[in-house]
Amino acid sequence: MDKIPMTPDGYARLEDELKFLKGTARPDVIRAIGEAREHGDLSENAEYHAARERQSFIEGRIKELEDLISRAQVIDISQISGDQVRFGATVLLADEDTEEEKEYQIVGAHEADIKSGRISIVSPLGKALIGKKAGDSVDVSTPGGRKSFEIIEVKYA
Numbered sequence: 001m002d003k004i005p006m007t008p009d010g011y012a013r014l015e016d017e018l019k020f021l022k023g024t025a026r027p028d029v030i031r032a033i034g035e036a037r038e039h040g041d042l043s044e045n046a047e048y049h050a051a052r053e054r055q056s057f058i059e060g061r062i063k064e065l066e067d068l069i070s071r072a073q074v075i076d077i078s079q080i081s082g083d084q085v086r087f088g089a090t091v092l093l094a095d096e097d098t099e100e101e102k103e104y105q106i107v108g109a110h111e112a113d114i115k116s117g118r119i120s121i122v123s124p125l126g127k128a129l130i131g132k133k134a135g136d137s138v139d140v141s142t143p144g145g146r147k148s149f150e151i152i153e154v155k156y157a
Contacts, residue, residue, distance in 0.1 A: 003073035005087050005121065010111030011074045018065040021058055029055045068110055080156045085129045087121055090155050096137065096148040106130070125149075 006014075029051055036048035077088035085091055090105045104119045106129065112120035119126050128138040129151070136151050 002071065004068060004071045004108055004110065006072045006074050006108040006111060007077060007088060007105075008074055010108055011069070011072050013111065014065055014069055014072070018062065018069065021062050021065070025058050026055075026062070029058055077156055082156070083133050083154055085132050085151070085154050088156060089129075090157060091129055091151060092153040093149040094152050096150055101152065 032051040033048065033055065036045055036051050039045055039047065075087055080086060080088055085106065087106055090103060092101060092103045094101050104117050106121050106126050107118045109120040109122050112118050112123065121130070125140050128140050132138060132151055134151050134154050137148055138151070139146055139148050
């Protein structure tokens with residue numbers, strides 16, 4: 001079984017979601033199925049079918065989260081330092097064409113969220129950044145074509 005690298009924050013989010021699904025969502029959907037059954041003929045009961053579909057989704061997500069949590073390798077970023085980009089680093093990049101600066105943290109695949117500035121270590125940009133230092137340039141294939149970035153700063157928080 002492969003270990004999955006994860007930040008403490010990403011691990012906590014998975015645990016919170018699992019706790020919510022088991023403690024709130026699962027009991028709610030079981031109640032909804034019971035109420036829908038009381039309405040009679042199940043073959044034509046849209047509420048019943050919707051609740052069963054929701055239950056199936058919840059149970060699948062619970063299994064997925066339990067698997068991820070069991071294989072998680074939580075990496076404490078506060079114990080990491082240095083000037084090279086590694087897992088957990090926060091990297092300030094400048095687009096070499098537009099000079100626009102963006103900051104990203106390198107995280108595990110299951111906690112990546114580009115809108116929040118977290119990119120996966122297995123993403124094309126994440127892979128290109130690993131091992132680089134401030135002042136280095138990286139070229140990455142993106143859906144919009146090739147992009148070049150200069151690494152302005154590498155920090156661990």
